[in-house]
Amino acid sequence: MFGKASLLTLAALSTSTVAQVSEGFESGLDATAWPTYAPDCNQGGKISLDTTTAASGKNSVRVDGAGGYCGHIFFGTTKVPSGDVYVKVKVKAAKALTDSHVSFITMTDSAQAAGKHLRIGGQSKILMYNRESDDATLPDLSPNGIAASTALPANTWKCFEYHLGTDGTIETWLDGTAIAGLTAKKGTTNPNAAQWTRSSYTPKITGIYFGWESYGGDTNTFWYDDISISGTRVGCNASTA
Helix, strand or coil: CCCHHHHHHHHHHHCCCCCCEEECCCCCCCCCCCCEECCCCCCCCEEEEECCCCCCCCCEEEEEECCCHHHCEEEEECCCCCCCEEEEEEEEECCCCCCCCEEEEEEEECCCCCCCEEEEEEECCEEEEEECCCCEEECCCCHHHHHCCCCCCECCCEEEEEEECCCCCEEEEECCEECHHHCEECCECCCCCCCHHHCCCCCCEEEEEEEEEECCCCCEEEEEEEEEEECCCCCCCCCCC
């Protein structure tokens, strides 16, 4: 029989802030743990372990993204917390985002119609969210909305974090700094979220995938390292295996 102290210890362990997924790819890229995801079609995209560049350690995952819709390819996991979801990833892009619409993170989302995704990527040279079911963006792609987001610099490792809350909250950080245009939550006014808030949408993420999808001719190479997926924020300095 457990004593009161033991039960309290078990309760504390059950609510631990340890990431549900924590991976630095130092032991390689496990294709079983990190399967390739390319819904609909894949023509030209490539995923590989890169031992020449890393945010920490010696390895990262390289995604060579081809142009056009069928050039998309991702790798990822379905190990997603059932409540709030916090994701941290170190990311490097070979080229800056352009005016064209692209995604470098895509998430299967049961809150949308079957086969539709919550996507993170770029358009108008800035970071943004896109809800595939109605093509809403966060922020609005108005001059003010564009100014409320930020660019993703080329050839530089950046720490990208986001939070999806069970109440519909979205929070986003780059190198630990909150991005006002990529925030939507109760008690916080975002004047550039009109498209997003036209629906009482609450994401229900079932898979998180990192890679590349282009809706035009853009091509790019992205590197990913130090991925954490958790029910609480782990921060940019959290260690990974």
